[in-house]
Amino acid sequence: MQEPNGGYRISIRSLLLRPDEKRALDLTIDSETAAGYGLGFAELPHITGSLENRAGVLMLNYHLHCVPALECDRCLSPVEMPVDEDFVHVVVTEAATEQNELEYLLAPDAMLDLAETAMTDLRLAMPTKTLCRPDCKGLCPVCGKNRNDGECSCGEGDITLVFE
Numbered sequence: 221m222q223e224p225n226g227g228y229r230i231s232i233r234s235l236l237l238r239p240d241e242k243r244a245l246d247l248t249i250d251s252e253t254a255a256g257y258g259l260g261f262a263e264l265p266h267i268t269g270s271l272e273n274r275a276g277v278l279m280l281n282y283h284l285h286c287v288p289a290l291e292c293d294r295c296l297s298p299v300e301m302p303v304d305e306d307f308v309h310v311v312v313t314e315a316a317t318e319q320n321e322l323e324y325l326l327a328p329d330a331m332l333d334l335a336e337t338a339m340t341d342l343r344l345a346m347p348t349k350t351l352c353r354p355d356c357k358g359l360c361p362v363c364g365k366n367r368n369d370g371e372c373s374c375g376e377g378d379i380t381l382v383f384e
C-alpha cells in the first residue's frame with residue numbers, strides 16, 4: 221500500500237536479515253511527490269524491479285520509465301523526453317567511509333526512500349541540455365519570435381548580441 225507523503229519509504233529490515241529474500245517492486249510515483257522534486261511529467265515515473273538479499277548484500281535493481289515535461293533551452297517550446305534506464309545499487313544502512321557514501325545507496329534506520337532514489341537517479345541520467353531538436357534556432361532576442369517558425373523582420377546584422 222502506498223500512502224501519501226512517505227509511502228515510498230519502505231523498511232528493508234527483514235530483507236537485510238534473511239539471505240536470498242527478495243521483494244518485487246512495481247510502483248508509480250504520484251504527481252504530487254514528483255513535483256516536490258521540481259520536475260513535471262507527461263508520464264509519471266514508474267519503477268519495476270526488485271530488492272534482493274544476495275548472500276547478505278542487499279541489491280536494488282530497477283528499471284525507470286518516465287517522460288519528463290521539459291522546455292527547450294533555446295526556444296522554450298515543450299519537450300517530452302522519454303527516459304528508460306536501468307539502475308543497480310548496493311543498499312547499506314550506514315556508510316563506513318565517505319567513499320562508500322558515493323558508491324552505495326544509504327538507507328538510514330533501514331528505511332529506503334524509493335522516490336528519493338528514483339528522482340536522484342533520474343536527475344543524474346538526464347542530459348544537462350534540453351533541446352527540441354539539435355539545430356533549434358531559438359528565439360529572436362529582439363522580438364521574441366521562434367526562429368524555427370521562420371525569420372522575423374528585425375533585420376539581420378543590425379544588432380549583434382554576444383553571449384559569453
Ligand SMILES: [Zn+2]
Nearest residue numbers: 292295352356
Ligand atoms: Zn527549441
Ligand SMILES: [Zn+2]
Nearest residue numbers: 360363372374
Ligand atoms: Zn525578431
